[in-house]
Each structure stands twice: as structure tokens, then as C-alpha cells.
Amino acid sequence: MRTAPQPAIEGDFALPDVFPLESGGTLRGARLRYAIYGKINAAADNVVLVCHALSGSALVAEWWPAIFSLPGVIDPDHDAVLGVNILGSCYGSTGPASIDPATGRPYGNRFPLVEIRDIVRSQALLLDFLGIARLKSAVGASIGGMQVLEWAIQFPSRVARATAIAVAPLNAMGLGLNHLQRQAIMLDPEWRDGNYAPDRQPQRGLALARALAVCSYKSEALFEERFGRKPDRSGEDPWTGNGRFDVAGYLDHQGEKFYSRFDANSYLAITRMMDLFDPARGFVSALQAWQRVEAAVTLVGISSDWLFPPGDVVALSEAMRAAGARCSYRELVSDHGHDAFLAEPELLIEVLRGGEKTG
Template sequence: MTDARFGLDRTATLGALALDGGGTLAAVEVAYETYGTLAPDASNAILICHALTGDQHVASTHPRTGKPGWWARMVGPGKPIDTDRWCVVASNVIGSCLGSSGPASGDPATGRPYAMAFPVITIRDMVRAQAMLLDHLGIGTLAAVVGGSMGGMQALSWAATFPDRVRACVTLASAARHSAQNIAFHEVGRQAIMADPNWANGNYYDGAAPTAGLAVARMAAHITYLSEAGLTAKFGRKLQARDTKTFGFDADFQVESYLRHQGLAFTDRFDANSYLYITRALDYFDLAEEHGGHLARAFAGSRTRFCLVSFDTDWLYPTSESRGIVHALNAAGAPASFVELKSPFGHDAFLLDSPELDRVMAGFLGAAA
């Protein structure tokens, strides 16, 4: 008999979740998907954690955009995360807008969307909600938790918060805390959203959404995901569909047109309030701070195996951030592997075709059984 808990487009209604900020979500909903078959002893489960604007549609068609899942190249039969071997679980983080509890969800107290009454959440809150989901699925221990960018922060938080539930941890293009520069970029995006007159202090669900502000926020963030060399190679100073400059403020340059397209496309699939909440969760993330100011303490006594991957052109979470985590793991006596890969694509490299990353992933997970 098929277990209805497993498959695509699933939502679990879970219990109450106490939050780091002091509040409580009375009934957490988590939207998720699973790929592959869970072993009878539930020993082959891998949790994939998504980045800021990602979702649970890792290897399935996205219901809003119609595009393939954001990591379809990595997850599937015969792929580096082989669903013939592993049961992959991917959930939408709380605070987001693809089915999990977030500011667009209905507030049981009012029957209307929470909007800005939704409590501020942390990365660790997201991880605790994922742990509740795994309990619901009957998964006690993960063979591995895997994530890139914000997903990598969740993976590290998993290893620190539930060390006995994680046999292996893969962290790609990530960091153990948000830097001042990263916080600054996020604040620009948040201010763009809140300056949009349609934002209406977050109470826009019955009217026009603050799409202009959200598009600008996305444009600013998208620049940080790329590299200068990659932008130059792709766009340079080439003009967009014209032979001469207009001497106006239309998108004369191809890179301008590209960013405008990215911003507008983003508003079709993401909620502005969710962007505020998730960027705030990222800014609050500081794994060392959670453990008395010493990152090594987060991994003290850990039996989890770690694999960290950085990319040489990633200036959002540069290689120095990964090296700092490795040093802390070494100090804690935790087994750790680390590699810096070459890529012209900047931070987004972990999402794009990379045979070297494929080999690292398949090799590390091959020893995770």
C-alpha cells in the first residue's frame, strides 16, 4: 500500500513550534516533496535544504513557472544524489511562500494573512520545523543533510542542533554567519520593498502587491550571486537591441535588461513579506554566537562527517568563510573534507553544471551509507 506521506506536492500539518525570538507558531505547516523510496529501516534519507528564494521543488516541475526543479541536474536516478539509492526529502522553509507557514498564511486568530504579525524566525527555527517533518515521516537519522548558500547554513545548523540525527553534512558556497556586507545588501532590498507604496506595512494581500520594490530587491541580490568576470563575459558593455545609446534611462545595456527581467520574473513566484522575513533570518544567523562565541563548540563531540565546498569567484560567501568553518571543525575533532572549485559563475556556481562538484558530491555521499 502506498504511503501518502511520500511523493510530490505534500503538506504536513505539524504541532506547535517555539521560536528563538520568544514567540510560538501554534500549528506549523510544512510543504515538501520526496524522491526515491525510504528504506524499511529509514536509513537512506537525505534532506536537501534550499537557498533564500528556493523551494521544495528540487527535481520536479515548478508549479508557478513551469521550469524544471532548481537542482534537477543534481537529484534523480543515476545522478550525483541518486534517487535509486537515496530517499530525498526537500521542504519549503517556514517563513517562505510556497506552502509552508509564512506571512501569507492564514492567522488562526484572525482568519486573515499574518502579514507582519508573523513572528520573526531564525535559521535554527527552520531546522526545528524540518526535524518535526522528519518525525512525521518516520525518519530518525539522516544519512546526510545537503545545502547550498542559505541551505548550507541550515545544514550546519542541523549538525549543531541535532548532532545525533545527522551522519553526514554537505555545505556548499555558504558560511557560519552573515557578514556586515551581506546584511547591508539585504537591508537595501528590504528598504526597496518597504518604500513601495503598495507594501502598505505588509497588508497588501487584498490589493496590489509591492512588485516594484520586490523587483529592485531581487535585482540587487542577483548581482551578488554573480561574478564580475561572469558578467563581463556574458554582457560586457553590449547594448540591448539597438546600435546606439538612447541618451535616456531605458535599458540601453544588456546587463540592465537582464536584471530588470530577473526582478520582474521573481515577483511572479515570491511574496515580498517572505523576502523580508527570510533575509532577516539570514542576517541573524551566527552559529558561533549560538554557542558562546566559539564556532568549534557548535561541533564539539560531533560524529557527523562534513564536506565543505567553496567556489573561487564567490564573493558573497568567499572561500575564507568555508576555511573558517573547517578550522572550527578541526578544533572540535570532527572529520571534515574541503575543496575550493574553480568556476566563472560566482555564488550561483553550486546551482549550475559543474562536473567537479558532481564528482565531489557522488564520492562523499557514496561513503555516507
């Protein structure tokens, strides 16, 4: 399992016919797409659950190949890796583009509100089906990290080690940015109240949403180093007509790449679940939530992340420790911003090996 592994198994798991949601709604006939890399052993005690971020999929080797080398998270010679596409996404699990059994048409904007807690509960049912009583480890970044933290709270006896990277409840700036991204999609006339045909996406809105998000995934220092005030590499002149600067060409390119691989209603659904993530919800206090945690937790903050600032991750680790949870904090020092966990895998490996600041 050392380089670019292929999944040994790719499957679809049928959730119970009626899957109740935190929001009070239900999903009927929902399915989860999953992939398993390596072999689950006879005791099923070698499974590492990899939870994906906004635009990932069950095929973890495609978007996060570094996962197979993370020290303290995975033993590449003996462990099996499980990737599960989240409900609401567009990579195989039930989402807004899936057929609503009640109408025979895609859910569109009728797709119910799904929360991170629902995601984790759906994954726990998959684990039951696969015969996995307890995860050796759960790991994820961003929305993947939200899932890892919910796992540690909701199913404390089912996860031995939890590694959550670049994550905390979204702060006001993050909530504002997500709101603007959704507005960009919903103001595109092609969105049609969420009932667009599969081949008629609100491309401009989705591209703008992604471009806005990409700004929050990078850092000022990275943009200065990469683009500065250079004119666009295509030769456009920003001083005449609508010529762009290089950074604008980059953001437009990111937006265009995105609408060819992602669904606008999934984007709305997943950014909403990102907004709503609050591990303390339903508990008397955050302390009560963190007191449930039995796993050994590692939180990783990224020095230049302004979507999930490292200070917010430090505060989370302090809250967990105050509640008696075993939690250590490490910091990945990088100019790559929030996306450093994807863009600088060798640094992430180094940090988890213990080479960077800890607390």
C-alpha cells in the same frame, strides 16, 4: 531516479498547535510542505534531506535536478530524497501570506521572526512523523547550507553526512546588501507596512531587491563576459534618453520574473533569517558549537562567490577541524559566482567526486 524525477509523495505536515520560536514568539497551526522522491526503505536509513536556498521549494527536482547525481551525497538507485519548504517561504509552508489564526487575515508584517534553528527544529519534527531517526545525508547551498550546519550542531546523532555549499555566517558586505534589498521593498508605497493584498505586491521594490541580489549571486568576470558595455539587446541606446546597457536589461528581467513567483514579505522574512544565522549563538564559543558535530562534513566554497567568499568557507572548515569535527573543504572553480551551484551542476558533481582542490 536518474532523470527529472517526480515526487512519489507530496504532503503537508501539521506542526504542534503551538510551535515556539527562538525569538520568543510562537507560530500557531503552522504547516510544512514536503516532497519525497524515491522510496524510504523499511529501516528509513536511506533518506537524503535537501535544504533549499532563498527561493527554492520542496520540489527539489525543479530547481536543483543535479542533486540526484551528487557523488558521496546520494546513491540514486537506493536513496530517497526529502525536500521541505521552509517556514516563512511562499511555496506551501506557513509564511507571511498564510492566514494568521488569531486574526483570520494574512500575517503580513505580523509574521514572527523565524530563525534557521527554528527551521531545522520544524524539519526534525517532520522526520519524527515520517519515522526517520537518522538522515543518511543532509545537503544544501546558501541558506540551505545554513540549515545543514544547524542540523549537524543541533541534532548531531541524527545526521551521518553533511554537505554545505557556498555558506558561512553572512559577512558585513552580505548583511549590508540584504539590508538594502529589504529597504527596496519597504520603501515601495505598495508594501503598505507589509499589509498589501495578495494581488497587489510591492512589485517594483521586490524586483529591485532581486536585481540587487542577482548582482551578488554572479561575478564581475561573468558580467564582463556576458554583457561588458554592450547596449541592451532590445536595441535601446544607452547614450540617449533612458536607454539601458545590456546588464541593466538583464537585471530588470530578473526582477520582473521574480515578483511573479515570490512574495515580498517572504523575501523579508528569509533574508532576515539569513542575516541572523550564527551557529555559535547560545554557545560559550564557536568551538563549543562545532565540538557537537558528529557528521562527516564536506564544505564547498565557490571561487568567484562574493556573497559567501571562499575564504569565509575555508575559515569555517578550519574552525570545525580545530574543534575535532571531521570536515573537508573543496572548491568549485567557476566564474558563475554564488549561483555556480545551480548554474554549473556538472562542475559541482566533479568537485564532490574529488576532482578539484581539497583541504
